[in-house]
Amino acid sequence: AMMMEPDPAAAGVASATMEAPLPNFVPRKLKVFEGHWQGMDGRLMTEELARKLNYPRGLQGVLLGEVTLNAAFSGLLAGDIVVRIDDTPVTDMESFKAASRIVANRSEARISVLRKDSRPGAPVLRKLTVVLREAEGGLGFAQLEGAPMIQAGDPRPHGYRGACTDCHPIGQGFELTPDP
Numbered sequence: 001a002m003m004m005e006p007d008p009a010a011a012g013v014a015s016a017t018m019e020a021p022l023p024n025f026v027p028r029k030l031k032v033f034e035g036h037w038q039g040m041d042g043r044l045m046t047e048e049l050a051r052k053l054n055y056p057r058g059l060q061g062v063l064l065g066e067v068t069l070n071a072a073f074s075g076l077l078a079g080d081i082v083v084r085i086d087d088t089p090v091t092d093m094e095s096f097k098a099a100s101r102i103v104a105n106r107s108e109a110r111i112s113v114l115r116k117d118s119r120p121g122a123p124v125l126r127k128l129t130v131v132l133r134e135a136e137g138g139l140g141f142a143q144l145e146g147a148p149m150i151q152a153g154d155p156r157p158h159g160y161r162g163a164c165t166d167c168h169p170i171g172q173g174f175e176l177t178p179d180p
Helices: 047-052 068-076 093-102
Strands: 002-004 015-020 034-036 041-045 062-067 083-084 107-117 124-133 141-145
Touching: 034 093, 041 093, 062 068, 068 124, 083 093, 093 141
Parallel strands: none
Antiparallel strands: 002 015, 034 041, 034 141, 041 062, 062 083, 083 107, 107 124
């Protein structure tokens, strides 16, 4: 990043440039962490999550962590795994966003999910299809975001041993200081 002095013509002084280090490390290609759409807060179903939540291995889709608004009215629950929006398969966050874009101007869409049966024993998944409805202006599309920023030197916030710089920016953050 380059910091520039004020315009010399306006200030009447010679211009000077100096380099300043960036306060944060933000990778150019950051992995997507979660997505939000019509009351669904979802994240990628990973092998680690499947193991921790006692889901079968190899499951692909978007795991819903919180469900509100239209998603709740349609019958979706936290813990559901979105696997299809209308006729478009959902296997990762990017396909979740792409599928939501296809139905963005519609007033309703079919959402297919896998739901873990609550009976004790080995997990049994049921496939359900619900209808997501929006009365005004269409369904819109999912908004995706990266993982939260972490401080340099913090322990890894996840179990896998890969580099955190693939998923987390590192630094102080870009938040505004709260008003006292």
